[in-house]
Amino acid sequence: MLSKEKRALVAEIMRRGGTLLAEPCPKCGGIMIKYKGKTFCPNCDNINSLEELEGKTESKPTDLQEINELILKRLLSVLKQQTDDEKVSIVALNYLNALKILKEMQTKNER
Numbered sequence: 001m002l003s004k005e006k007r008a009l010v011a012e013i014m015r016r017g018g019t020l021l022a023e024p025c026p027k028c029g030g031i032m033i034k035y036k037g038k039t040f041c042p043n044c045d046n047i048n049s050l051e052e053l054e055g056k057t058e059s060k061p062t063d064l065q066e067i068n069e070l071i072l073k074r075l076l077s078v079l080k081q082q083t084d085d086e087k088v089s090i091v092a093l094n095y096l097n098a099l100k101i102l103k104e105m106q107t108k109n110e111r
Contacts, residue, residue: 002043002094002097005048006042006043007097007101009042009047009050010098011098011102011104011105012050013033014033014067014101014102015064016035016050017035018033019034019035019070020067020070020071020074020095020098021033021074022078023078024078025041025043027041028041028044029082029088029091030044031091031095035053036053040053042094064102064105064106068099068103068106071098071102075091078095079092
């Protein structure tokens with residue numbers, strides 16, 4: 001499970017236009033994210049700040065509802081392909097955590 005700091009970092013990356021990939025991490029089965037041309041796993045890769053991922057190009061803000069729908073579609077896709085129950089649990093928990101973070105962000109944006 002991701003730490004509070006890593007969850008906040010993932011949420012910020014998604015808010016800034018990061019993309020959840022359909023393929024799970026080959027090491028842990030968790031989510032993989034692509035941001036500004038770099039692909040990483042928040043569980044396995046030692047990424048602790050946006051500065052480590054930032055490039056020279058600016059990203060466009062992405063609609064949170066669009067991200068939410070993308071996460072759900074990718075979760076279903078990954079779960080259909082995965083046969084290992086332990087990996088399914090890990091992937092599902094990571095996706096559900098991402099959805100929870102997005103919901104919290106939506107609530108904050110509505111205020």
